[in-house]
Amino acid sequence: MNEFALIEKYFTHRTRHTLLGVGDDAALIRVRRGHTLAISVDMLVEGRHFFKGADPAALGHKALAVNLSDLAAMGATPRWATLALALPGADTRWLAAFTGGFMRLARAHGVDLIGGDTTRGPLNLCVQIMGEVPAAQALRRDGARAGDEVWVSGTLGDAALAVAARKREVRIAAAQLRAAARRLDRPVPRVALGAALRGIAHSAIDISDGLLADLGHVCERSGMCAQIDVDALPVSRVLRAMRATRVGRRLALAGGDDYELCFTAPAARRAAVLRAGARAGVAVTCVGSIFKRRRGYRGAPVRVVSARGEGVRLDGVTGFDHFG
Numbered sequence: 324m325n326e327f328a329l330i331e332k333y334f335t336h337r338t339r340h341t342l343l344g345v346g347d348d349a350a351l352i353r354v355r356r357g358h359t360l361a362i363s364v365d366m367l368v369e370g371r372h373f374f375k376g377a378d379p380a381a382l383g384h385k386a387l388a389v390n391l392s393d394l395a396a397m398g399a400t401p402r403w404a405t406l407a408l409a410l411p412g413a414d415t416r417w418l419a420a421f422t423g424g425f426m427r428l429a430r431a432h433g434v435d436l437i438g439g440d441t442t443r444g445p446l447n448l449c450v451q452i453m454g455e456v457p458a459a460q461a462l463r464r465d466g467a468r469a470g471d472e473v474w475v476s477g478t479l480g481d482a483a484l485a486v487a488a489r490k491r492e493v494r495i496a497a498a499q500l501r502a503a504a505r506r507l508d509r510p511v512p513r514v515a516l517g518a519a520l521r522g523i524a525h526s527a528i529d530i531s532d533g534l535l536a537d538l539g540h541v542c543e544r545s546g547m548c549a550q551i552d553v554d555a556l557p558v559s560r561v562l563r564a565m566r567a568t569r570v571g572r573r574l575a576l577a578g579g580d581d582y583e584l585c586f587t588a589p590a591a592r593r594a595a596v597l598r599a600g601a602r603a604g605v606a607v608t609c610v611g612s613i614f615k616r617r618r619g620y621r622g623a624p625v626r627v628v629s630a631r632g633e634g635v636r637l638d639g640v641t642g643f644d645h646f647g
């Protein structure tokens with residue numbers, strides 16, 4: 324199958340809000356009046372973000388899901404995606420499964436695939452997502468203010484638990500590993516929650532590198548500090564048994580790949596936050612608060628305490644950093 328037949332068969336799909344999609348030199352889109360275009364791109368590299376031989380349907384899902392998560396964290400509504408692929412060969416079974424996983428999630432979110440690039444090379448998946456957000460309502464990292472509460476959606480640490488179990492760093496039952504691995508392989512982007520938080524949250528970020536690191540980014544961008552209660556972190560049934568252990572705490576605080584949202588909102592908007600969670604069908608949990616950074620403060624932006632208010636020593640626990 325040549326490149327053009329391949330594009331026609333696997334990457335040409337009906338679009339819903341696009342003037343001109345796949346097939347020309349560039350796609351044409353129109354952003355609704357009063358809205359801003361939100362754009363993000365994420366690359367998944369074999370051997371770095373996923374293992375050789377990974378399930379192609381799950382890869383298709385995840386390549387789009389991590390991008391949708393970025394738009395969710397901006398409070399934007401995803402509309403368009405482009406897909407740049409380097410493929411070792413034209414494996415039609417692989418392509419059909421990959422596109423199936425990708426397009427199923429795209430359709431669920433009303434996202435049009437409007438273009439891309441297909442080339443031969445070591446397996447590499449690059450998705451760019453574009454969406455709309457009402458002007459000036461985007462949820463940014465730099466909006467946290469003193470007195471805000473820190474919230475997270477869903478549960479934390481499952482994806483990292485799956486990675487640790489697959490590497491045999493922790494031992495869990497097969498059924499538990501399946502549950503945790505689903506979080507790793509099929510993350511659910513919190514798009515509805517992000518949109519519901521517009522006008523309520525002061526700042527937001529999606530948790531891809533672990534809560535400590537990602538909340539740290541919010542603090543740095545906002546010029547603030549945060550304190551979080553490690554015992555308040557929401558964890559799944561699978562992690563609950565080990566939540567008080569060192570490993571359990573490390574997974575919940577610093578485990579990456581969960582793609583939950585972390586956001587801050589004024590304490591007075593607590594009821595509105597809970598309503599937004601209910602509307603979006605996802606649990607939201609208050610885990611800490613934001614306070615002013617003293618002038619000249621050079622310490623860690625996020626302080627971790629236990630339910631009793633005692634400082635928790637982290638012993639080098641941080642988030643994920645490709646070049647760290």
Ligand code: ADP
Pocket residue numbers: 330334344345346347348349405406407408436437438439440441
């Ligand atoms: P060009 O030579 O102008 O870069 P291409 O031959 O690379 O064009 O692509 C032809 C058309 O197919 C373009 O509209 C491009 O956006 C689209 N396309 C190519 N690869 C993909 C892909 N993996 N997913 C979606 N659209 C693709």
Ligand code: MG
Pocket residue numbers: 439440441
């Ligand atoms: Mg091209």
